[in-house]
Amino acid sequence: MREGPIRLPPAAYGGPVRRCDEPIPVRVWIPRARFGWTQFDGEADEWTDVAVHVTYRDEHYRTGRAWVWAGAVTRR
Secondary structure: OOOOEOOOOHHHHOOOOEEEEEEEEEEEEEEEOOOEEEEEEEEEEEEOOOEEEEEEEOOOOOEEEEEEEHHHEEEO
C-alpha cells in the first residue's frame, strides 16, 4: 500500500520485546513513502530498548500497525 507506513525491519528493533499489560495512549510519527512523516494518535503495546510497536488510526480512519523508533513516540 503506497500510503502505508515504512516499518522498521526486525533486525533494527531487535529484542527482547516487552509487552504492555494495557495499551499506552501515544502520539506517534509514522513515516510513509508518499507523504513523509505524519503524526497520529495511537497506542503502544510492545517495545524494545530502541523501538515501539504502535497501532494508530490515519487521516482516512484506517487502522495501521508499525514498529517505529522510540524517539518517534510520546505519551498522551
